[in-house]
Amino acid sequence: MTRGFDRHTLDGLGILRAVVEAGSFMGAGEALGLTQPAVSRAVARLEARIGVRLFRRTARSISLTDEGKTFYESVAPHIRAIEEATSGAGESKAQVRGRLRVNMDPGTARFLLIPRLNEFLSRHPELFVEIAVRDRMGDLVREGVDVAIRFGNPEPSALKARLLLRTRIITCASPEYIARHGAPLRPKDVEKHPCILMRDPSTGIPFAWVFQRGRKTVPVNVTGQLMVNHGETMMATCLAGLGIAQVVELYTRKYLADGRLVQLLPEWSDEMYPLYAYHHSSQLMSAKVRAFLEFVVALTRE
Secondary structure, three states: OOOOOOHHHHHHHHHHHHHHHHOOHHHHHHHHOOOHHHHHHHHHHHHHHHOOOOEEEOOOOEEEOHHHHHHHHHHHHHHHHHHHHHHOOOOOOOOOOEEEEEEEOHHHHHHHHHHHHHHHHHHOOOEEEEEEEOOOOOOHHHHOOOEEEEEOOOOOOOOEEEEEEEEEEEEEEOHHHHHHHOOOOOHHHHHHOEEEEEEOOOOOOEOOEEEEEOOEEEEEOOEEEEEEOOHHHHHHHHHOOOOEEEEEHHHHHHHHHOOOOEEOOHHHEOOEEEEEEEEOOHHHOOHHHHHHHHHHHHHHHO
8 A cells, every 4th residue: 555745755756766867776876875775775665655666676787667667757857846946945046057968869969059059058157968969869767868859750758849940851962972973863863873871760771762842742762882870970971972862951051052062853852851859847847958948949940
């Protein structure tokens, strides 16, 4: 039978978060200044109070059970809100400070955020920003991530998804590639060229290519000897003249402007791709998350 909420439950929630973020009882103990047995006992007491087994324990590792993951996803935003309220107690308004964890793909980090990040850091000197660059969003709750910025349509989730922009898909190649192989004149001509493929992280196979002009869409069957897993590598291989690429316009603007890339079939570039920001409950949003989202929204509107 579960018991009511009290100070011991609140303490247990803080220890639960430390265990999830550290990935072990020992790591949580080191972060909190507690012994491993003390952490283990606190987790056991919390499990008894809520009537749910939170962790699978083996000799080498621990992981959240399905019930534990559901419970932690529900309480994690509240723990963050309590920490924010505690640190800001007595102040006239919440301060933008502490650690902000951001998850992004490499291309968006390089071409959108990094060139302007100094503005944000200078504005908030008490804030420490940790950027996790990877090709998949992963589990934001388990990894303690505050905000994710990702391309593609949102999947069903408890996270809030905010549309930042829609950017065109550009087909391009280097001038050196065009000098060797020529340029396609029609969408179907691309099937005769070596193309740089992008791996879909959810399926493991390359993304399909289409060309769009107004309401007309033409799918093409592309082939090539190269497949990459994120936009930054796609840009590097295309700049090296290794094939034709389809990339979001956000990544290509500088290279098209200085002539290092040439847009192919520009009249067939009406396909759009969305960029979203993901975060936890808006009602419990911390000042640091709110400030970062406002900054990213301003960037994308430019």
